[in-house]
Amino acid sequence: MYALVTGASAGIGMEIARYLGKLGYDLILTARSEEKLRHVRAGILKRYPGRTILVIPADLSQREECFRLYQEVCEQAGRENIEFVVNNAGRGVYGLFLETDLEQELNLIDLNVTAVHILSKLFLRDLVENGHGVLLNVGSCAGFMAGPTFSSYYASKSYVVRLTEAIHEELRRAKSPVKVSCLCPGPTATAFNDNSGVKVSGKQIPTPQAAREGVDGALAGKMIVIPGRKMPFVVGASRLMGEHLSTMINYSLQVKKAGK
Ligand SMILES: NC(=O)c1ccc[n+]([C@@H]2O[C@H](COP(=O)([O-])OP(=O)(O)OC[C@H]3O[C@@H](n4cnc5c(N)ncnc54)[C@H](OP(=O)(O)O)[C@@H]3O)[C@@H](O)[C@H]2O)c1
Numbered sequence: 001m002y003a004l005v006t007g008a009s010a011g012i013g014m015e016i017a018r019y020l021g022k023l024g025y026d027l028i029l030t031a032r033s034e035e036k037l038r039h040v041r042a043g044i045l046k047r048y049p050g051r052t053i054l055v056i057p058a059d060l061s062q063r064e065e066c067f068r069l070y071q072e073v074c075e076q077a078g079r080e081n082i083e084f085v086v087n088n089a090g091r092g093v094y095g096l097f098l099e100t101d102l103e104q105e106l107n108l109i110d111l112n113v114t115a116v117h118i119l120s121k122l123f124l125r126d127l128v129e130n131g132h133g134v135l136l137n138v139g140s141c142a143g144f145m146a147g148p149t150f151s152s153y154y155a156s157k158s159y160v161v162r163l164t165e166a167i168h169e170e171l172r173r174a175k176s177p178v179k180v181s182c183l184c185p186g187p188t189a190t191a192f193n194d195n196s197g198v199k200v201s202g203k204q205i206p207t208p209q210a211a212r213e214g215v216d217g218a219l220a221g222k223m224i225v226i227p228g229r230k231m232p233f234v235v236g237a238s239r240l241m242g243e244h245l246s247t248m249i250n251y252s253l254q255v256k257k258a259g260k
Pocket of ligand 1: 006007008009010011012013030031032033034036058059060061062088089090091111138139140141184185186187188189190191192193195
């Protein structure tokens, strides 16, 4: 059975693909960079030679590319053979809302929100029809709060968290065997922050840990998975202190992250 991982060329997505390969899944890897995907594919095949690994490059910030990806996955793997879908690809845009580039933010919304929505809808219908499977959307702890100076990223992750929670509950009520989870990492050691123009000084959890906890949590049917020990407390504390105070504190924390 196949697992599809978006954003599989680097970071958390690459580690999720490696972990799913270890668990015995055949894989479909997607991201924009075909070269990096082929490198990831070669690494997994070296460790687990029996796997079938398809590479389908796509720019998921383009709506039509999301539909093309779905079509190609169905044609190459067969829709009845898709068992695990991971919507992981995402990006950030750092800066004050008045100063950030609108085109960059619209691209962020296309990738972090619209692509996750389209692919969740298309693949989940098939999983439910097949009567088994797992959908894992990668949100963020940012999805539980507002993020001044990183506003569109935090808001986009709030969409991912809320959408996934709602679908999880709909399927639970319907007694569906299909599992739907949201992986919500805190700071994780990938190129994400550099790519987003953010400087991170605090401790970050290792990428393989985020990947493993996310996949294991999804297989266990958890609605929300927050990897590591610290971030569940941070999210809980933010909820206890209420929206206003949490947003004020987040401003003070985020503004220090002005990086590149
Ligand atoms: N790192 C953190 O601290 C952290 C914390 C919480 C949540 N997250 C979330 O975790 C997910 C993965 O992030 P990461 O930290 O692993 O970041 P990353 O190392 O920058 O990886 C991002 C992945 O997304 C792909 N991607 C970017 N733009 C794309 C596009 N337009 N179409 C298709 N693929 C695209 C990239 O590949 P190409 O460049 O080849 O396309 C890459 O494979 C994101 O959703 C992020 O929001 C990260």
